[in-house]
Amino acid sequence: MDVDLTLLLVLDLAGVFAFALNGALTAIRVARIDIIGVLTLGVITALGGGIVRDIMIGDVPPATFSDWRYLAVAATGALVAFGLGARLTRLTMPITVLDAAGLSLFAVTGAGKALEFGLGPVQAVILGAVTAVGGGTIRDMMLQRVPTVLRSELYAIPALVAATLTVVGHGLGPVALAPVLAALACFVIRMVGVRLDLHAPRPRGFEPQE
Amino acid sequence: MDVDLTLLLVLDLAGVFAFALNGALTAIRVARIDIIGVLTLGVITALGGGIVRDIMIGDVPPATFSDWRYLAVAATGALVAFGLGARLTRLTMPITVLDAAGLSLFAVTGAGKALEFGLGPVQAVILGAVTAVGGGTIRDMMLQRVPTVLRSELYAIPALVAATLTVVGHGLGPVALAPVLAALACFVIRMVGVRLDLHAPRPRGFEPQE
Amino acid sequence: MDVDLTLLLVLDLAGVFAFALNGALTAIRVARIDIIGVLTLGVITALGGGIVRDIMIGDVPPATFSDWRYLAVAATGALVAFGLGARLTRLTMPITVLDAAGLSLFAVTGAGKALEFGLGPVQAVILGAVTAVGGGTIRDMMLQRVPTVLRSELYAIPALVAATLTVVGHGLGPVALAPVLAALACFVIRMVGVRLDLHAPRPRGFEPQE
Numbered sequence: 001m002d003v004d005l006t007l008l009l010v011l012d013l014a015g016v017f018a019f020a021l022n023g024a025l026t027a028i029r030v031a032r033i034d035i036i037g038v039l040t041l042g043v044i045t046a047l048g049g050g051i052v053r054d055i056m057i058g059d060v061p062p063a064t065f066s067d068w069r070y071l072a073v074a075a076t077g078a079l080v081a082f083g084l085g086a087r088l089t090r091l092t093m094p095i096t097v098l099d100a101a102g103l104s105l106f107a108v109t110g111a112g113k114a115l116e117f118g119l120g121p122v123q124a125v126i127l128g129a130v131t132a133v134g135g136g137t138i139r140d141m142m143l144q145r146v147p148t149v150l151r152s153e154l155y156a157i158p159a160l161v162a163a164t165l166t167v168v169g170h171g172l173g174p175v176a177l178a179p180v181l182a183a184l185a186c187f188v189i190r191m192v193g194v195r196l197d198l199h200a201p202r203p204r205g206f207e208p209q210e
Numbered sequence: 211m212d213v214d215l216t217l218l219l220v221l222d223l224a225g226v227f228a229f230a231l232n233g234a235l236t237a238i239r240v241a242r243i244d245i246i247g248v249l250t251l252g253v254i255t256a257l258g259g260g261i262v263r264d265i266m267i268g269d270v271p272p273a274t275f276s277d278w279r280y281l282a283v284a285a286t287g288a289l290v291a292f293g294l295g296a297r298l299t300r301l302t303m304p305i306t307v308l309d310a311a312g313l314s315l316f317a318v319t320g321a322g323k324a325l326e327f328g329l330g331p332v333q334a335v336i337l338g339a340v341t342a343v344g345g346g347t348i349r350d351m352m353l354q355r356v357p358t359v360l361r362s363e364l365y366a367i368p369a370l371v372a373a374t375l376t377v378v379g380h381g382l383g384p385v386a387l388a389p390v391l392a393a394l395a396c397f398v399i400r401m402v403g404v405r406l407d408l409h410a411p412r413p414r415g416f417e418p419q420e
Numbered sequence: 421m422d423v424d425l426t427l428l429l430v431l432d433l434a435g436v437f438a439f440a441l442n443g444a445l446t447a448i449r450v451a452r453i454d455i456i457g458v459l460t461l462g463v464i465t466a467l468g469g470g471i472v473r474d475i476m477i478g479d480v481p482p483a484t485f486s487d488w489r490y491l492a493v494a495a496t497g498a499l500v501a502f503g504l505g506a507r508l509t510r511l512t513m514p515i516t517v518l519d520a521a522g523l524s525l526f527a528v529t530g531a532g533k534a535l536e537f538g539l540g541p542v543q544a545v546i547l548g549a550v551t552a553v554g555g556g557t558i559r560d561m562m563l564q565r566v567p568t569v570l571r572s573e574l575y576a577i578p579a580l581v582a583a584t585l586t587v588v589g590h591g592l593g594p595v596a597l598a599p600v601l602a603a604l605a606c607f608v609i610r611m612v613g614v615r616l617d618l619h620a621p622r623p624r625g626f627e628p629q630e
Contacts, residue, residue: 034620036577037570051476056261058270060478061539068542085623119271122278137352142557144566146354150247157246200244203295266471268480329481332488347562356564360457367456410454413505 012109013073015102016064020046020077022099023139025088028081030143035082041139042078043071046102049134053110053127057117096194103155104186107132107162108179112170121167128163129156154193157200162186222319223283225312226274230256230287232309233349235298238291240353245292251349252288253281256312259344263320263337267327306404313365314396317342317372318389322380331377338373339366364403367410372396432529433493435522436484440466440497442519443559445508448501450563455502461559462498463491469554473530473547477537516614523575524606527552527582528599532590541587548583549576574613577620582606 023045024038033041047064054062064070081088088095110131114124133149133156140147149155162182169178192198233255234248243251257274264272274280291298298305320341324334343359343366350357359365372392379388402408443465444458453461467484474482484490501508508515530551534544553569553576560567569575582602589598612618 028623031566031571032622033566033570034572034622036620037566038623040570040576055265055475056271056275061476061537061543065476065543065546066540068540071542071546082623117271120276120278122281123271123275126275126281141351141561142567142570144354144564146241146243146247147352150243150250150352151241152244156250200246202242202244203238203248203292265475266481266485327481330486330488332491333481333485336485336491351561354564356451356453356457357562360453360460360562361451362454366460410456412452412454413448413458413502 008109011101011105013069014098015105016046016070016073017077018095018098018102019106019135020074021081021088022095023136024078024081025085025095027139027143028085030145038082039075039078041142042081043074044142045135045139046074046077047071047135048138049106049131049136050110052134052138053114053131056127056130057114057119059113059117063113097191100158100187100190100194103132103159103190104162104183107159107186108166108183111163111166112179115167115170121171124167125160125163128166129159132156132159132162152199154189154198154200158186158189158193161189218319221311221315223279224308225315226256226280226283227287228305228308228312229316229345230284231291231298232305233346234288234291235295235305236346237349237353238295240355248292249285249288251352252291253284254352255345255349256284256287257281257345258348259316259341259346260320262344262348263324263341266337266340267324267329269323269327273323307401310368310397310400310404313342313369313400314372314393317369317396318376318393321373321376322389325377325380331381334377335370335373338376339369342366342369342372362409364399364408364410368396368399368403371399428529431521431525433489434518435525436466436490436493437497438515438518438522439526439555440494441501441508442515443556444498444501445505445515447559447563448505450565458502459495459498461562462501463494464562465555465559466494466497467491467555468558469526469551469556470530472554472558473534473551476547476550477534477539479533479537483533517611520578520607520610520614523552523579523610524582524603527579527606528586528603531583531586532599535587535590541591544587545580545583548586549579552576552579552582572619574609574618574620578606578609578613581609 020042024042026045027033027038027041031037047062047070050064051062054060054065107128111124111128113131114127115121119127137147137149162185165182165185166179169182172178230252234252236255237243237248237251241247257272257280260274261272264270317338321334321338323341324337325331329337347357347359350359372395375392375395376389379392382388440462444462446465447453447458447461451457467482467490470484471482474480474485527548531544531548533551534547535541539547557567557569582605585602585605586599589602592598
């Protein structure tokens with residue numbers, strides 16, 4: 001196998017692991033769920049975005065669902081969260097870093113796959129972001145929370161930036177560097193957002209009834 | 211381009227705009243969301259029903275998702291809601307009228323598309339209603355509300371009437387008038403329902419724990 | 421028609437009826453919904469899992485959605501719940517038994533269909549469970565409850581056992597007995613779980629904020 005492809009696979013699986021671990025931890029913190037819930041929500045956080053993208057572009061059965069390695073790594077991430085639970089709280093920063101890496105990779109590979117399947121540039125940007133944030137959104141809907149990505153932090157925005165750079169790079173020709181730069185930009189924006197506690201702007205003049 | 215087709219496109223885009231505006235406004239009123247949330251929920255309200263229908267009938271990528279005009283108009287509707295926000299409250303009646311127009315158009319075109327793809331009459335009626343009310347349902351699920359369409363008002367019922375008339379008209383032959391009458395019926399029932407505050411019947415003998 | 425196939429259809433429709441009745445009753449108990457809500461949630465509980473499975477494997481329009489008998493039986497189950505409502509509370513045990521039968525059948529037929537469509541064994545087990553528990557999960561998401569299947573009772577586990585036995589039996593060759601044993605195992609585990617009030621293990625050391 002090509003060295004680059006192996007590297008990409010390893011990175012991708014690292015992102016899946018981080019998403020599943022982080023997703024399962026969030027679930028455990030928020031609701032009284034059992035091991036089935038932890039497994040389900042961890043795997044959905046990790047693979048849900050890519051599954052929605054693949055259903056939208058007609059690549060079924062969805063790629064990561066068909067590949068047992070993705071399922072196994074996602075399930076392992078969820079089970080580690082189940083087993084270690086509260087003790088992982090000390091590792092918040094490494095988990096956030098891994099999660100940001102996953103976000104970056106998923107946005108880039110998601111947009112790239114949409115382009116491969118012949119979708120337009122705007123659609124590819126949206127599907128890149130859906131790949132990156134879709135799983136966490138479904139998890140939040142199952143946990144009865146308004147999805148974080150709709151409310152606060154910079155989470156969708158770095159994903160949109162990465163997807164946009166991927167699409168622009170693709171338009172400029174076969175530049176292998178574009179996806180790398182796109183992922184880096186996403187990672188940096190996300191981590192700066194976490195550090196400085198940045199949020200996307202909110203509408204004014206409304207006091208929601210929450 | 212055919213004048214009738216242009217008219218249909220313009221009407222359809224007007225419905226998309228109304229759905230996106232109304233969907234985004236509802237979202238702003240109900241939850242503390244940021245600009246990403248307003249955009250996402252506006253676009254999902256406008257296009258979500260048609261996307262679900264297209265996934266169910268196997269027309270992927272979904273038609274309105276592939277057409278940048280639909281995405282652009284939906285995003286514009288959501289951004290207008292974000293920008294004007296509270297000031298739009300004075301325009302409740304025009305927005306309700308536009309929304310009823312969208313409901314009528316989506317129910318008719320949704321049922322028609324299902325028939326084109328060879329689905330049976332019952333399935334076409336259901337998918338017409340799904341096209342009309344599906345986007346708002348997904349928005350409500352994301353906002354942590356039991357979807358309005360399941361609870362109160364006459365919203366699904368006029369859509370079901372329009373879809374049924376469309377299917378019946380299709381069975382009678384190529385009558386161009388049937389979709390128009392179907393849409394009109396839906397519009398009138400919806401507006402009468404709003405005026406008279408009509409609701410679908412509720413089951414008796416239960417006091418839900420809400 | 422083959423006697424066995426007729427028997428399977430009758431059993432399957434009995435499961436659909438039980439799921440729709442039970443799903444609609446749960447909905448009526450939990451939220452203030454109207455007849456559209458009762459119908460929608462009953463039908464989704466009964467057919468939602470199979471629809472998700474069919475979308476994942478690319479069999480669209482989904483099989484049970486295309487077959488008017490499934491729609492009719494599901495709608496009837498929901499309407500019976502709407503009409504009889506509170507009076508059905510006396511029938512809790514028969515409804516639980518029918519629901520367990522539905523769970524068993526759906527897990528077995530769901531896993532079998534996934535295998536037929538060429539999916540791997542792990543994927544078939546997951547889709548068997550999705551077929552069995554997916555509809556109730558979507559209903560709970562619409563009703564703003566964390567899906568029961570993620571929280572408590574033995575509900576997903578017997579479905580996973582049945583799906584696993586189906587896949588193993590399929591690997592051993594064309595043994596007609598395997599699906600029957602798989603369904604029986606699921607039914608027995610589910611009913612024992614109900615009787616003894618068994619639950620899947622929960623993560624320790626967390627007190628969710630619920």
